[in-house]
Amino acid sequence: MVSIKILGTGCKKCQTLEAKVRELVASNSIDAVVEKVTDLQEIVGYGIMMTPGLVINEKIKSYGIIPKDDQIINWLNGN
């Protein structure tokens, strides 16, 4: 099972990314838990300075941007 975290305090980009990830997980029937992290201390704990951050299996994959769909799917498939 893949653990996905979206780090963000509620900006528009953060909501867009969360919706996108949830949709990709559902449409590709990937076994994953999607979690939104809004706690500042936890966000900073990952070392990012721009939101939204995308964390897959506790590894930062992107921050400050909304990655392209195929890129996210690639990451979700463990690459």
Add this chain to the structure above:
Amino acid sequence: MSVIIGIKMNSFIENKLLNEVKSKILTIVLFFGLWLLLYLNLEAITNLLIFSLIDLTPKTNLTDAVWFFVFEVPKVLLLLVLIVFVVGIIRSYFSPERTRKMLGGKKLFAGNVMASLLGIVTPFCSCSAIPLFLGFVESGVPLGVTFSFLIAAPMINEVALVLLFGLFGWKTAILYMSTGLLIAMISGYIIGILKLERYVEPWVYEIKAGHMEMAEEKTLFAERITAGLDAVKEIVSKVWIYIILGIAVGAGIHGYVPENFMASLMGKSAWWSVPIAVVLGVPMYSNAAGIIPIVQALLEKGASLGTVLAFMMSVIGLSLPETIILKKVLKLQLIFAFVGIVAVGIIAVGYLFNLIY
């Protein structure tokens, strides 16, 4: 065997990438050619459109207004696309991490100057202000230097500069940029020498920010071009409506509101107009493009440039929502000091502009 396949694969991928770069550069060159052709002939195209195609009578209020609109909208949009694209590419060379590294342990003043300049080119969104603040302070960037960055980053941005340049000329754009930088440098410096660190919430200095494991990959030039194009898409789709609105206001009020309607309220002679404009601007929140219609209307009707620019700086540089967000990491005293110092700086700039023009 697998090694050989690996090499073949690599050269195949490299070839593919090279072709991609080539086709991208070709597209850009073509695009720029078209851009130049349009931009240089905009006046002729507008004349053709207005006087030959729709056949309006020259020198009437209506014709003037329509002409202004038809000429200015594409002009400003063309400028915007070009500048946002170039800035998007420049920004791809800067990241908050690199900026932080450059600013770490810097002395006051030199640090403030650098932070203000980096504020222009480092990608920044006010919704990321807090993570950025924490990341800077935690890694040893002095408080005053961090503030210089946080003041310059939202206030001086490519959209504001393009709009000022396109609508009011290069002098106004340069004055806005240089005085904005000056405010960021000096305000940050003052916050630094006042030693206000004790008014930062204590937990800020206690947290241990993680250090990212993400490997810094080499960015290819093709990706930078993509970054530039993405910036154009994102920004232009967000601000085009304000630009059209702003220019429509400028064109529309041409004949209908008396010429010096605002002069007595916001003209040079009204000394109190600058501080009032700044105080009014603080609780208002808008991006640079959103404020342009108001700026356009005020200037057109006799408000003085210093007063209007002070208003604009205070709307985009100091905003209530941002200060409320900052409350999570700063105590009230520091927030007041920050808003107060920057507001005084903006007021001084307003008077300076009024004096020059």
